[in-house]
Amino acid sequence: MPVKGFMERIKSDEVVLVAEGYLFEFERRGYLKAGSFVPEVVLDFPNRVRELHEEFVHAGSDVVQAFTYYGHREKMRLIGKEHLLEKLNINALKIAREVADETGTLMAGNICNTTLYQKDDPKLLEETKSIFKEQIEWAVEYGADLIIAETFLDYGEAEVALDCIKQYGKGIPSVINIAPSAIDTTCDGVPFDVACKRLEDRGADVVGLNCSRGPATMIPLMRKIREMCKGPICALPVPYRTTPEQPMMQSLVDPDTNLMAFPENLPAFQCSRYQVREFAQQCKEIGIEVVGLCCGNASHYMREVAEVYGRKPPASKYSTDMSLHYMYGSKPHFSKYYTQNYKTYYKSKTED
Structure with a gap:
């Protein structure tokens, strides 16, 4: 049976569930280095990548996201493996496409912040565009159903990413997500709701926020974005207990050491399943069309999200039943x- 397309689902008022969080999960499992955060696991242990794709689908994700996050030219140069750039991206896309085909789900290509972008530096701006261009073209070649562009701290870089998808993506739908920092604007001074509205007006199919903030400090921003934007919006927080005083995972301070918890001690701030369930219920109430979790995500969380939306993924067979204890x-x-x-x-x- 043909798989229902991404925008077709959105237009028929379906909520699309997206499992992210590959970076942190592979670091936790011992297959990825914190610090550089480059997805070398795609080259070193491709079967592990396939298994995590399958695990997230088993838990309820509608989308298999190719693990090309931070697998771009600048990050590969940082670890001295730029010569493996194309191989990493193609392998990641092939694995994701195969799993999506086998499970009847959608496959997403993925681009992200380049770590290079500076709006007033023409050379770096061209390098940013080049990084986006090659990853987008690979995603198109290997059959992506949509492209998720994400974790942009500057509105300007998100705009460049969208323009590149429109130019090189051959009509593939775009999801453009900004990473909300500790202040209520992008690093280049645009309020998050305004930034999302500008991206929507510029032609993004879906706009929203991902990463950085936990559910408690992202949801208030999503309410503003819902009021501002007429089209579909996306929420992909990190599952950590952020607060107004410590609004993003990089703000969290480990009380035992008085040091920044990011990245090694973040598990001390992990959300409970009940809090993830509450987040999904809030997304449902707000009317958010693309919902999931980012860094720190795990399969048991995705099952909670899926079940809030009335889904019964295969993992629901093993949902808690304390009457059997x-x-x-x-x-x-x-x-x-x-x-x-x-x-x-x-x-x-x-x-x-």
Whole structure:
């Protein structure tokens, strides 16, 4: 059966669920270096990449995103492997396309902040455009259904990315996401809702925010974007417990060390499943059309998001059912001995 297209889903009022977070998950598993954050795992352990794609789809993602994030020319140059640039991108796209075809999902190409962009430097601006151009052209060649361009700190770089997708993407739908910093504007001074509206008016198919902020500090921004933008919008926060005082994951301070938690001690601030569920419910209430999670994401979180939207992905077969627990369960055949002893112990402790 033909797979329903990305914009076709959007126009028929479907919510598209997107699992991101490959970078942090592979670092956690020991296949990627924190610091450079280059997706060498695509070359070194391609089967691991395939497995994580499959795992995210199993948990409810509608999109298989090719792992080309930070796999661009400047990042590859940084680690002395620029000669492997094309191989990495093509391998990542092929793996993602194969998994998408096998699972009946969409495949997304991916471009991101170049770490080079400076609006007043013509040379760096041309290098930025060149980085986008080659990754977009590879994504087109290997059958991407959409291109997600993301984690832009400057509105200007997001605009350049959109223009390049329009020029080289051969009509592929675009999702353009800005990374919201600790202040309520981009680094070049544009409020996030205004930036998204400008990108929408410029021809982006979907606009929104990804990365940096957790659900608690991204949702207020998404409400403003919903009010400003008439077209589809996207929310892909990091699943960390950010606060108004520490609004982004890079702001979080580890209370045990008084040091920045990013990146090694971020697990201390991981959201609960209940908080992820609440985030998905808020997205549903706001009317956000593209929903998911970014750095720090894991399959159990995606299942929570999917189930809020009434989905029953294969992973739902293993959703929690505490009625089956030998001690806390409610089934008649479970041992009353353990349950009664636990309750007695708990009662005595609370009375103390």
